[in-house]
Amino acid sequence: MSLLDYDFSAARTEPLSQFLTLTVVLSVLSALTLLWAGVDIRLIEGVPVWMKPFKFAFSFAVFFATIAVIETHLSEPVRNGRTLRIIGWIMSAAVLSEMAYMMYQAALLEASHFNYSTTFHSIMYAMMGVGATAIVAGTAVIGWVVKRDQNSDLSPVLREGIWLGFLLTFILTMIVAGYMSNTGTHVGIHPDGAATLPIFGWSGVTGDLRPAHFFSIHAMQVLPMLALWLNSKGKIKSVGTIRLASTGYAILTLAFFGQAMLGLPLIALG
Numbered sequence: 001m002s003l004l005d006y007d008f009s010a011a012r013t014e015p016l017s018q019f020l021t022l023t024v025v026l027s028v029l030s031a032l033t034l035l036w037a038g039v040d041i042r043l044i045e046g047v048p049v050w051m052k053p054f055k056f057a058f059s060f061a062v063f064f065a066t067i068a069v070i071e072t073h074l075s076e077p078v079r080n081g082r083t084l085r086i087i088g089w090i091m092s093a094a095v096l097s098e099m100a101y102m103m104y105q106a107a108l109l110e111a112s113h114f115n116y117s118t119t120f121h122s123i124m125y126a127m128m129g130v131g132a133t134a135i136v137a138g139t140a141v142i143g144w145v146v147k148r149d150q151n152s153d154l155s156p157v158l159r160e161g162i163w164l165g166f167l168l169t170f171i172l173t174m175i176v177a178g179y180m181s182n183t184g185t186h187v188g189i190h191p192d193g194a195a196t197l198p199i200f201g202w203s204g205v206t207g208d209l210r211p212a213h214f215f216s217i218h219a220m221q222v223l224p225m226l227a228l229w230l231n232s233k234g235k236i237k238s239v240g241t242i243r244l245a246s247t248g249y250a251i252l253t254l255a256f257f258g259q260a261m262l263g264l265p266l267i268a269l270g
Contacts, residue, residue, distance in 0.1 A: 018088030094131035161227025172216030204269025
C-alpha cells in the first residue's frame with residue numbers, strides 16, 4: 001500500500017479526523033478569500049489585502065492534508081489515541097484563531113504581521129507567535145508518533161522520511177520564523193517597484209528570509225515524498241539515504257537563511 005492510498009470504506013465507519021476536518025475548513029477558506037480578493041481590490045503595502053489570508057489558508061490546507069493522509073496509515077490504537085487527539089485540538093485552536101485574526105485585520109485594511117501600532121496589535125501578534133510555535137511543535141510530536149508506531153503500514157524508509165521531515169519542519173521553522181518574528185521583518189531594504197520573483201513575491205534585489213521559511217515549512221512534504229519515491233523503487237530499507245538527504249536539506253535551507261542575512265536575494269533580478 002502506498003502513502004497516497006486512502007481507505008474510504010474505513011472513512012465511512014469512522015468519524016472524520018481533526019486533521020481532515022481542518023483540511024476541508026481551510027480549503028474552503030482559501031477558496032473564499034481568493035474569490036473575495038476579486039471583489040475587494042484594496043491594497044495594503046501594494047499587495048491585495050486578501051492575498052495574505054489566502055496564502056496562509058492554502059498553505060495550512062496543504063499542511064494538514066499531509067498529516068491527514070499519513071494518519072490513515074497509522075495503526076488503529078495510535079490513530080484514535082489520546083496523543084493525536086490532544087495535538088489535534090491544540091493545532092486546531094491555534095490555526096483557526098490565527099486565520100480569524102488575519103481575516104479580521106484584512107477586513108480593516110490593517111496588517112496582521114509585524115504590527116505593533118497599538119498594545120492590542122502587539123499582544124495579538126505575540127499570540128500568533130505562540131500559536132505558530134504550537135503548530136510546528138505539534139508537527140514534531142506527530143513525526144515522533146509515526147516513528148514509534150511499528151504496527152503502521154508504513155515501510156521503514158517512509159517512517160524515517162516522515163519523522164525527519166516533520167522534525168526538520170519544526171527545527172528549521174523555529175530558527176527562520178523565530179528570527180523573522182524577533183526582528184520584525186522578513187526582508188531588507190526593498191525599494192518600491194523593485195523586481196520580485198513572480199508568484200512568490202520574494203525580493204529580487206535584497207536579502208529575503210521568506211525562501212528559507214518556505215523550505216523550512218515544506219520539509220514535511222519533501223522528505224516523505226523522497227521516501228515514497230525510494231519505496232516505489234523497491235528501496236524500502238534506504239533509511240541511510242533519507243538521513244543523508246535530510247542533512248542536505250537542512251544545510252540548503254540554512255544556506256538560504258545565511259544568504260538572506262548577507263543581504264543577497266535568492267535570485268538576483270536587477
